[in-house]
Amino acid sequence: MITASLPVRQVSLWRSVVKLFRLRLLLFYMNFKRAKTRRKVGYVVLGIVILAALGGIFALSWGALALLRSPSLAQYFDPIPLLRSVPVLILTSAFVGLVFTSFGVLLQALYLANDMDFLLSAPVPMRAVFITKLVQAILPNFSLILLFGLPVLYGLGLSAGYPLAYFILVPVIFLAVALSAAGLSSLLVMGIVRIFPARRVAEVLAFLGAIFSFLCSQSGQLSNRMNFSETQVANAAQSLTQLDSPWNPLAWAGHGLIDLSEGRWLLGLGGILLSLGLASGIFYLALSVAERLYYTGWARIQIGTRRRKAVRQPAAVVQPGRKAAPLAWLTRQIPAPVRGLVVKDWLVLRRDLRNMSQLITPLIFGLIYSVFLFRGNERGLSGSREIPGQFGMVLSNLLVYANVGISLFVGWTLQSRLALMGFSQEGKSYWLLKTSPLKPWRLLLAKYSIAYLPTLIIGWLFLWIITIVRQGSLETMLFGMGVVALSTAGAVGLNLAFGVAGANFKWEDARQMMRGTTSCLAAIASMAYLFISLAAFFGPPILVELLGGPAILGQIAGLVVGGLIGLLCAIIPLRVIYPRVEKIGEE
Amino acid sequence: MEYQSIPLIEAQHLVKRYGDKVAVNDVSFTVYSGEIFGFLGPNGAGKTTTIRMIVGLLQPTSGGVRVAGFDVQSQPIQAKTATGYAPDEPNLYAKLSARELLRFVGELYDLDRQQVNRRIEELLRLFDLSEAGDDLIDSYSHGMQQKTALAAALLHDPRILVLDEPTVGLDPKSARLIKDILRQMAARGSAIFLSTHILEIAERMCDRIGIIHQGRLVAVGTMEELRALGKGQASLEDIFLQITGGTEYAEITEVLK
Numbered sequence: 001m002i003t004a005s006l007p008v009r010q011v012s013l014w015r016s017v018v019k020l021f022r023l024r025l026l027l028f029y030m031n032f033k034r035a036k037t038r039r040k041v042g043y044v045v046l047g048i049v050i051l052a053a054l055g056g057i058f059a060l061s062w063g064a065l066a067l068l069r070s071p072s073l074a075q076y077f078d079p080i081p082l083l084r085s086v087p088v089l090i091l092t093s094a095f096v097g098l099v100f101t102s103f104g105v106l107l108q109a110l111y112l113a114n115d116m117d118f119l120l121s122a123p124v125p126m127r128a129v130f131i132t133k134l135v136q137a138i139l140p141n142f143s144l145i146l147l148f149g150l151p152v153l154y155g156l157g158l159s160a161g162y163p164l165a166y167f168i169l170v171p172v173i174f175l176a177v178a179l180s181a182a183g184l185s186s187l188l189v190m191g192i193v194r195i196f197p198a199r200r201v202a203e204v205l206a207f208l209g210a211i212f213s214f215l216c217s218q219s220g221q222l223s224n225r226m227n228f229s230e231t232q233v234a235n236a237a238q239s240l241t242q243l244d245s246p247w248n249p250l251a252w253a254g255h256g257l258i259d260l261s262e263g264r265w266l267l268g269l270g271g272i273l274l275s276l277g278l279a280s281g282i283f284y285l286a287l288s289v290a291e292r293l294y295y296t297g298w299a300r301i302q303i304g305t306r307r308r309k310a311v312r313q314p315a316a317v318v319q320p321g322r323k324a325a326p327l328a329w330l331t332r333q334i335p336a337p338v339r340g341l342v343v344k345d346w347l348v349l350r351r352d353l354r355n356m357s358q359l360i361t362p363l364i365f366g367l368i369y370s371v372f373l374f375r376g377n378e379r380g381l382s383g384s385r386e387i388p389g390q391f392g393m394v395l396s397n398l399l400v401y402a403n404v405g406i407s408l409f410v411g412w413t414l415q416s417r418l419a420l421m422g423f424s425q426e427g428k429s430y431w432l433l434k435t436s437p438l439k440p441w442r443l444l445l446a447k448y449s450i451a452y453l454p455t456l457i458i459g460w461l462f463l464w465i466i467t468i469v470r471q472g473s474l475e476t477m478l479f480g481m482g483v484v485a486l487s488t489a490g491a492v493g494l495n496l497a498f499g500v501a502g503a504n505f506k507w508e509d510a511r512q513m514m515r516g517t518t519s520c521l522a523a524i525a526s527m528a529y530l531f532i533s534l535a536a537f538f539g540p541p542i543l544v545e546l547l548g549g550p551a552i553l554g555q556i557a558g559l560v561v562g563g564l565i566g567l568l569c570a571i572i573p574l575r576v577i578y579p580r581v582e583k584i585g586e587e
Numbered sequence: 588m589e590y591q592s593i594p595l596i597e598a599q600h601l602v603k604r605y606g607d608k609v610a611v612n613d614v615s616f617t618v619y620s621g622e623i624f625g626f627l628g629p630n631g632a633g634k635t636t637t638i639r640m641i642v643g644l645l646q647p648t649s650g651g652v653r654v655a656g657f658d659v660q661s662q663p664i665q666a667k668t669a670t671g672y673a674p675d676e677p678n679l680y681a682k683l684s685a686r687e688l689l690r691f692v693g694e695l696y697d698l699d700r701q702q703v704n705r706r707i708e709e710l711l712r713l714f715d716l717s718e719a720g721d722d723l724i725d726s727y728s729h730g731m732q733q734k735t736a737l738a739a740a741l742l743h744d745p746r747i748l749v750l751d752e753p754t755v756g757l758d759p760k761s762a763r764l765i766k767d768i769l770r771q772m773a774a775r776g777s778a779i780f781l782s783t784h785i786l787e788i789a790e791r792m793c794d795r796i797g798i799i800h801q802g803r804l805v806a807v808g809t810m811e812e813l814r815a816l817g818k819g820q821a822s823l824e825d826i827f828l829q830i831t832g833g834t835e836y837a838e839i840t841e842v843l844k
Contacts, residue, residue, distance in 0.1 A: 199725065340694025344683065351682040351723070428678040432739070435642045436695040437668040582663070586646045 016128035020119070024136060054151055061155025069159060086156055088254030091177055094145045095250055098138055098181035099188070104205050105137040106182070106189045110294065111198035126291055130186075134287070138182040146174060153257075162261035169260070169272065173253050176279035183286025190293045207353040211360065249278050337438050341446035348425070359417060363410070363458075401538050403466045404480035411459030411488055412530070418451035419495035420522055423503040423584065424513040430505045430585045440581040444496070444574060452492045459484040479541075479555040486562060487533045490569030494529055497573030498522035503584045529569055537562030593620040595669075595747050595778035596641060600650035603636050610636045612802040613650070618778045618795075620746075623769055625793030626782040629831050633802040634782040635675065638751050641780065642672040655746055668696065671745030675752040675782075677736040681725035685716050685735045688724065689742055696743040703742070710738040713768075714761065729756040737765065748772060750781040754788060766792055790823040800831045 032043065068083060110116060110133060119129045150170065157166045192201055245251060256271025331339060349359065426433060433443065460481055467477040502518025537558045544554030596618040603611040611633040618624040628634045639645040641652050643659045643666065652659045655669035679688055686707060693703030711717045714734040724732060733756050740748060748769070754762040769779050769792065783789055789796055796813060798806040806816055806826075813826050 336694040336697045336700075340691045343694075344680065344687075344691045347687060348680055348682045428676075429680045431644060431672075431674060431678065432680075432692070433695070434644055435667060435670070435672045436692070437664045437697075438695055439664060583646070586644065 013125050013128050013131075016124040017131050020124065020128060020132040021135075024132070050147065054147060057148060058151035058155055061152040062158050063155075065156050065159035083156065083160070084255065084258055086254075087153055087257050088248070088251045090149045090152060091173065091250045091254050092248065094149055094174065095177050095181050097145055098141055098178055099185050101141040102137050102182050102185040103188060104202070104209070105140070106133070106186050107193070107198060107202055107205070109133045109137050110186070110189060111193055112202060126294075127287065130287055130291055130294075134179070134182045134186060137185075138178050142174075142178045145178075146171075149174065157261065160261070166257060166261040169257060173257065173272070173276070176276050176283075177250065177253070180279040180282040180286075183283040183290070186290045187286050190290055203353040207356060211364070215364075249275055335442055335445075337436075337442050338446040338449065341433075341443070342449055345422075345425075345446075345450045359414065363414060401476075401480075401541070403463065403470065403472060403476070404483050404537075405534070406466060407459045407463035407480065407484050408487055408534075410462050411455040411484060412491065412526075414458060415451050415455035415488055415492050416495050416522070416526060418454065419447075419492045420499045420519065421513050422447040422451055422496060423499050424505065424507070427505055427507060427513075434585045440578065444500075444578070444581055447499075448492060448496055448574075451496060452488060455488050455492065456485055459488060475552065475555070479559065482559045483537045483562065486559070486566035487530075487537065488566075490529060490533060490566035491526060493570030494525055494573050495522055497577040498525065500577045500580055500584060505585060533562055533565055533569075536565050593776075594618070594653075595620050595655055596624075596749075596780055597653040598637070598641065598650070599652070601637065601640055601647050601652065602649045603633075603640060603645065604648045609802050611640070611647075611799075614799065614802075614804045615650075616797055616804060616807055618747075618780050620776045620778055621773050622794045623773050623779040623781070623792055625789035625796040626780060626799065627784075627786070627789055627796060627827060628782075628799035632799045632831075634799055635751055637799065638672075638749055638780070638782060642670055642749050643667060668743075669746045671740035671743065671748045673733075673736045673740040673750050673753060675755060677729075677732040679724050679732055679735060679739075682723055684721045684723055685711065685727075685738070686720045688735060689739060692739045692742050698743055706742055706744075707738075710741060713764065714738055730758060730761065733757055734761060741768070746777050748777060748779045748781075750779070752783060753781055754783065754785060786823045786827060796823070798827060798830050805830050 032040065035043075065083065065086075116129075120126060153170045154167060156162075157170070196204075252271040253275035256268045256273075256275065258268070259265075259271060260268025262268075334342075349356070423430075463477060463480045463484060466472070467480070498518055498521060499514075502515045502522075504513060504515055507513050540557035540561060541551060541554030544557065545551060594617045596616075598614055598616050601611050601614040602609070614633070614637060616624075626634055626637070636645065640647050641654065641659065643663050646660065654666040657665040657669070659666045680691075683691065689707045689710065690703060693700070693707070698706075707720075708717070711720045714737065716731065716734060716738070719727065719731065724735060727735065733753075737750075737753065740750070750769075753765050757765065766788070769781070773779055773794075781793075790810060795807065795809050797804055798813075806813060808816070810823065813823070814821065816826065816830070
């Protein structure tokens with residue numbers, strides 16, 4: 001045995017921090033080195049774009065803030081209070097933004113990453129591990145905030161001719177704010193994980209994040225349609241300036257920077273030192289409490305989710321002589337593997353919040369826009385009273401068909417997610433299907449049903465509701481139901497074929513299920529199909545109407561032409577992709 | 588054993604290449620009915636690749652596998668109906684409970700529903716999962732997930748059972764249970780193909796052992812036949828190390844003493 005022990009060295013905190021950072025850098029470098037050339041070029045281009053953005057924001061802020069200080073503008077309003085509140089607003093936004101955005105990253109880094117046990121069992125001080133994790137967690141968001149905040153504050157300094165000390169102190173204060181925000185965020189993580197399992201928290205966070213980012217992405221469109229008044233906008237801006245209050249410690253730092261730069265040394269230094277001291281105190285306190293909580297383990301109670309036991313219902317037994325319900329009879333006619341797959345996918349989609357967010361966002365999207373379309377149509381109708389004769393009739397018919405369009409649109413967003421991701425969502429569990437005696441056509445049929453049936457139900461439901469609310473005719477509703485059923489059939493076939501072609505089972509994050517190229521191609525093909533399909537379904541009825549023929553004739557013609565296109569698109573892409581279904585999942 | 592004339596797994600000149608790298612190189616063997624065949628080899632030798640080709644998860648570059656008389660590539664449905672498989676990493680649907688998963692597997696194999704329900708309860712009881720049967724799989728430990736995967740492999744009472752490291756992560760009671768199940772299945776005429784790193788399991792349980800090294804099957808036979816190959820080495824560990832070139836490690840450990 002080796003008994004001559006190795007010399008025990010005193011391990012310093014900062015040396016360990018440097019070591020751990022070096023490890024992170026090495027991992028980053030190796031990732032970059034092993035990336036494909038296309039990705040490397042992408043990184044370089046991204047870097048250049050970021051630098052250009054930095055420069056642009058800086059130039060814009062400099063110009064805008066210099067303009068605010070111009071004497072010609074000063075005669076209309078006093079810009080000083082606004083200029084004084086700029087650093088406060090930026091620092092407060094950075095702090096609040098970092099507390100929330102670091103939460104998810106810290107949750108991942110402290111509880112869900114697999115390296116924590118390895119790092120804590122290594123001979124490095126625990127505090128070094130925490131410091132590295134905290135900095136690692138805030139770094140991406142901190143960089144993003146710096147990207148926007150730093151050029152504005154530097155622009156402010158240059159436009160006002162502040163001394164060099166201002167430009168040195170700005171990043172120092174940013175760093176202090178970021179570290180204290182990360183510290184608080186880590187405590188928040190520990191507290192929440194004490195109550196809820198970490199994985200569940202991550203799922204809920206991903207769900208909320210997806211909904212939030214979706215709403216943000218649509219905010220421009222929504223605000224355009226909501227017609228905010230000038231007073232509402234002014235009130236919102238006013239509420240922002242309320243952050244500049246003497247009770248806000250971040251205001252001490254913001255005002256301190258300006259006071260110091262404008263020669264009020266004592267006041268400025270006091271404000272800055274006070275806020276720096278407070279930030280350091282928060283960081284130190286959070287660090288030591290978080291360490292203790294983590295080490296004592298009371299925060300590590302549950303990593304996974306544990307669903308409470310449900311009372312198990314005995315399997316329904318059909319009594320001899322008793323007639324089974326028609327639905328049960330119908331489900332028995334479906335092949336068992338197809339039935340099993342549909343039930344399994346329904347359970348998995350319903351229970352996994354990451355999937356739910358991807359399903360709910362298109363529905364919200366559909367609902368919001370259908371309300372807007374609906375309102376827009378009503379305005380259009382009321383404004384079209386003066387349009388005479390034939391055109392008025394065609395327009396009103398077009399608006400009748402708009403109901404069908406809305407229903408199709410709502411279902412459309414849902415089917416594209418369900419069909420395109422149908423195969424990829426199996427993930428690493430695909431081996432279960434691959435090693436079972438499941439015929440490829442049954443697998444395709446199951447995946448088709450999973451995408452088609454909910455879309456059809458939702459599309460029809462919308463159509464019924466809109467027809468009832470707008471008192472549409474039964475004839476148009478029946479035509480609409482046909483359009484929704486047949487058009488969706490083609491769209492599902494098309495998207496499912498792309499889903500097979502781009503199937504990816506090696507994802508960890510649900511957002512990476514689909515390869516970018518396939519999603520892009522699928523979106524282009526779907527859009528082209530949508531235009532062709534709409535033209536085929538609605539063209540004949542409008543044409544017949546224009547020629548003065550009976551509406552029913554045009555609708556039947558539309559259903560025949562559009563239906564044929566829909567069915568061809570449902571069958572041909574799947575027929576083409578069929579040989580590949582047998583091979584997917586094989587490397 | 589009276590079954591030992593029926594070949595249930597026949598690997599013929601199996602080759603699997605990944606670019607220039609040959610993961611499995613001209614591997615041929617036969618596993619007969621009623622036999623437990625142990626598949627040994629160092630890490631990265633090609634065990635899992637071979638197993639994945641047997642169960643139809645990987646397409647061989649050349650050569651082929653017949654399972655229960657059916658070609659895995661051209662008659663996959665028939666071959667897969669006869670096979671049960673449990674991988675080394677379970678990777679099950681995390682958002683299903685064990686009961687739901689087993690019911691789903693029953694439907695994939697198109698089994699009678701009432702029979703499946705009965706079998707599910709038997710298997711859950713056998714693997715000590717009855718209590719946790721309605722909990723979601725993502726709340727299970729690795730061992731519990733491994734047992735669920737084994738239950739799924741056994742659900743349709745397969746004639747051929749292919750197991751990749753079946754005892755990894757299992758407690759001694761469960762490991763013993765697996766051994767007993769495998770012996771019973773072999774006695775009933777099933778063919779068991781298992782890969783393991785635990786040489787004691789292979790030595791005690793397997794009727795024949797195959798050793799794969801750098802993609803080549805370097806030895807196949809009963810313990811006696813392997814002993815004859817191993818130039819007088821008595822234990823499987825010594826034979827294994829001699830065949831796969833691990834004897835130099837003994838010298839290193841001597842230095843460390």
